[in-house]
Amino acid sequence: MLPDEVTGDELDVDARVELRTLPKELAAKVARHLVMAGRLAEEEPELSYRHAKAARRLASRVGIVREAAGIAAYHAGEWAEALAELRAARRLGAGEEAYLPLMADCERGLGRPERALDLVKSPEAEKLDAMGRVELRIVESGVRRDLGQNDAAVVTLQIPELRDRRLRPWSMRLFYAYADALVEAGREGEAADWFARAAAADRDGDTDAAERYAEIEGLHILDTEEDGEEQPGGDEAVAVEVSATDIAFQPAEPEVQDAPDEDAPEAAAVFLEPGPADEEQPPPAE
Numbered sequence: 001m002l003p004d005e006v007t008g009d010e011l012d013v014d015a016r017v018e019l020r021t022l023p024k025e026l027a028a029k030v031a032r033h034l035v036m037a038g039r040l041a042e043e044e045p046e047l048s049y050r051h052a053k054a055a056r057r058l059a060s061r062v063g064i065v066r067e068a069a070g071i072a073a074y075h076a077g078e079w080a081e082a083l084a085e086l087r088a089a090r091r092l093g094a095g096e097e098a099y100l101p102l103m104a105d106c107e108r109g110l111g112r113p114e115r116a117l118d119l120v121k122s123p124e125a126e127k128l129d130a131m132g133r134v135e136l137r138i139v140e141s142g143v144r145r146d147l148g149q150n151d152a153a154v155v156t157l158q159i160p161e162l163r164d165r166r167l168r169p170w171s172m173r174l175f176y177a178y179a180d181a182l183v184e185a186g187r188e189g190e191a192a193d194w195f196a197r198a199a200a201a202d203r204d205g206d207t208d209a210a211e212r213y214a215e216i217e218g219l220h221i222l223d224t225e226e227d228g229e230e231q232p233g234g235d236e237a238v239a240v241e242v243s244a245t246d247i248a249f250q251p252a253e254p255e256v257q258d259a260p261d262e263d264a265p266e267a268a269a270v271f272l273e274p275g276p277a278d279e280e281q282p283p284p285a286e
Contacts, residue, residue: 002033006032008029008030008035009031011034016031018062018063019062026058026059029058030059033054033055034052034064036051037055037068037069042075045072045076045077052073053072056085063089063092063093064089067085067099069081070083070084070088070089070099073085074086074106077109079107080110083106083110086103086106087103097127098128100124101135101138104139104140108146116139116143120136131170133159133161134159134173137156138157138174141156141178141181142177144156145184150186151185153181153184154187156181158178161174162174162175172207172209175195175197175201175209176195179191179195183216189216192213192217195210195213
């Protein structure tokens, strides 16, 4: 069902222009399905994919429609379908190389790491913008881990964007992926710093970076916002503020560290409670 309040005008201008090749009423219906596919992609991926497939049935020769179907299938974990739709979108001239990270990740999901690496190393990859390059490196790092190449997975993410001392749109995902790769490589001490950086960049709580940091450090996260009630732990509770300025940057060579950026935005405090290993330690000074 399409909600009455969704008109299709919510689509961006470029998408609406591409749909003008269709009859007016048909274009409006396709647009409404695309709007719903976009809105539901994160929270209800299966329903999002159904809307995208409905749009595809109505307008399979429109590149933006095949793109939407591919992205919705990707979010729904339908790797083969996503790959087929994104390939079709490229043939129809929509997006071109912009889909490479998703396509490579689909190949990974299908258990074809060599094909994923072929896409990573393809000439089209050199045309990606900064966000696309970072996303492709994250996928490549995952592929290296799948192949048991854990050290290579770490090195893959030691890119200039990792050294950026200001938060960027890709910072959270890059920091988290790097920390995860470090854990797989047996370098948990370094991983803790990067999970902390990822938590600082994760303003919306999209990842479990704070929890991963606490787990490595042997701490328990306390919820200090439930109904204003006093939290368990009493004087043993420890408040740790994790911000982008607090964590020293760890470059490719561990002995060299960049100074923190004074202008980098700070995240809200993360409150932690000592784990069992820390119970004998005195409480922090007031």
